[in-house]
Amino acid sequence: MNVRERSEALEYEFLSEFAAKSREARRKEPMEECPFRTKFQRDRDRILHSKSFRRLKHKTQVYIVAGDHYRTRMTHSLEVSQISRTIARGLRLNEDLAEAIALGHDVGHTPFGHAGEAAMAELTGHFAHNEQSLRVVEFLEKGGKGLNLTREVKDGIVNHTGKHLPKTLEGRIVRTADRIAYLAHDYDDSLRAGLLKPGDLPQVVYERLGTDTSHMITSMVADMITASAGKDDILQGAACKEAMDVFRSFMFEHIYRSDVLAHERRQATFVLRELYGYFLSHFDALPQEFAAREACWGRQQTVTDYVAGLTDSYAVQLFNEIFMPPVGLMVH
Numbered sequence: 035m036n037v038r039e040r041s042e043a044l045e046y047e048f049l050s051e052f053a054a055k056s057r058e059a060r061r062k063e064p065m066e067e068c069p070f071r072t073k074f075q076r077d078r079d080r081i082l083h084s085k086s087f088r089r090l091k092h093k094t095q096v097y098i099v100a101g102d103h104y105r106t107r108m109t110h111s112l113e114v115s116q117i118s119r120t121i122a123r124g125l126r127l128n129e130d131l132a133e134a135i136a137l138g139h140d141v142g143h144t145p146f147g148h149a150g151e152a153a154m155a156e157l158t159g160h161f162a163h164n165e166q167s168l169r170v171v172e173f174l175e176k177g178g179k180g181l182n183l184t185r186e187v188k189d190g191i192v193n194h195t196g197k198h199l200p201k202t203l204e205g206r207i208v209r210t211a212d213r214i215a216y217l218a219h220d221y222d223d224s225l226r227a228g229l230l231k232p233g234d235l236p237q238v239v240y241e242r243l244g245t246d247t248s249h250m251i252t253s254m255v256a257d258m259i260t261a262s263a264g265k266d267d268i269l270q271g272a273a274c275k276e277a278m279d280v281f282r283s284f285m286f287e288h289i290y291r292s293d294v295l296a297h298e299r300r301q302a303t304f305v306l307r308e309l310y311g312y313f314l315s316h317f318d319a320l321p322q323e324f325a326a327r328e329a330c331w332g333r334q335q336t337v338t339d340y341v342a343g344l345t346d347s348y349a350v351q352l353f354n355e356i357f358m359p360p361v362g363l364m365v366h
Contacts, residue, residue: 036069045072050126052266054202059184073184074130080181081134086141086170087111092345094147096220096289104223107140107147110215114139117211117255122204124259131204132211135190138183139208142166145346146302148290153303157310158338166342168192174339178327206268207258214254217281222247224289236284242277254278305353306341312356313337 035043042057049055056072068076081087090108105113115136122132143163144150154161168191172180190205200206224230232245243250257274270278289295313320314337317328324340331339344352 038068038070038072041072041075045128048126049128052203053127054131054186054204056128056130059186061182061184063182065182072130074128074134074187077181077183077187078130078134078137080183081138081141081171084141084171084175084181086175086343087137089343089345090140090143092347093143093145094150094346095216096147096223096295103226105219107143110219111137111140113215113219114208114212117214117251118204118208120255121207121211121258124255125203125207125262127207128202128204131186131190131202132207134183134187135194135200135205135208136211138171138187138191139164139167139194139212141191142168142170142342144306144342145344145349146298146306149299149302150306150342152299153306154310154338154342156303157307158334161338161342162196164192164195169339170343174343177323178330203262203266203268210258210268210270213278213282214251217278217285218247218250218254220285220289221250221281224285229289229292229294234288236280239277239281239284242273243281305349308357309344309349309352310337310341313340 042055045053045055045057054074056074059073061073067073071079087108090111091106093107095105095107095110115133118132118136119129121127122129140163142165144154144161144166146153151161151163168188171183171191172188175181186202186205190200190202190208193200193205194209194212200209221230221235225232233240239250243253254274257271258268261269261271261274314333317333317337318325320336320340324336327336327339341349
């Protein structure tokens with residue numbers, strides 16, 4: 035029995051009857067097993083080492099113009115991963131599966147956060163970052179070969195938001211852990227940015243979840259573990275869920291859709307609109323790796339994949355190179 039086989043056997047011995055078992059996981063393309071890592075551990079590593087994951091360090095979470103201590107898509111994904119593992123361990127579910135889904139859930143996100151996603155949806159007629167994340171891991175990574183992830187990880191990625199629930203409890207953990215992470219951490223970043231101050235949230239949030247980020251996360255995580263223990267679903271207590279819904283509505287009204295950030299949203303939308311239109315008209319200006327995909331995916335989808343995959347900084351750099359004259363400083 036090798037290391038992987040021992041790990042697989044231990045899952046049946048120690049994990050809950052409701053946990054996903056890595057031995058039962060399947061890939062679209064069968065491949066030789068690793069002697070040391072389970073399928074879910076390999077999926078986690080493939081995502082972690084992918085180009086799309088590395089790009090997340092230069093993609094906006096909420097604040098486009100931010101300092102060193104604000105969250106990016108990468109730090110958000112790492113925080114979702116940590117929260118998901120804690121919940122999975124508390125419920126004796128598969129931590130490796132939860133971690134892989136959490137790390138991969140946002141790899142299809144656009145530059146400039148939700149403003150970028152809204153811009154791409156307007157330009158294309160339909161765009162959702164969860165669907166693009168699935169597309170990235172299934173078709174776009176590794177030069178168009180994809181990562182060949184297990185069906186359980188792909189299901190958790192595409193259904194971490196939207197109307198369909200993930201089939202596994204680990205995927206359902208990530209779906210709520212994502213919200214826990216962005217509510218608490220976007221509140222923390224909003225305090226740092228001066229857009230909110232302590233005491234601004236509705237009182238029910240402070241009363242039920244706590245007054246600082248750490249206590250908020252602890253309260254929401256503990257509630258999920260307590261409500262879901264021994265159940266074949268991932269649940270929340272009514273009081274905690276109500277407070278989270280109030281918290282989320284407040285953040286959308288006062289931060290995500292706020293007038294204060296409206297100018298940044300307009301700038302981001304303008305940059306993506308111009309880049310998208312330019313590459314549709316000048317398709318040969320795309321990197322060769324993307325231009326070669328036209329026969330398979332068509333011009334519009336190929337341009338969508340390219341523009342959606344840009345980082346904030348590279349999108350601005352491209353915009354300047356294409357549309358701005360190379361005016362230097364005058365020397366007297």
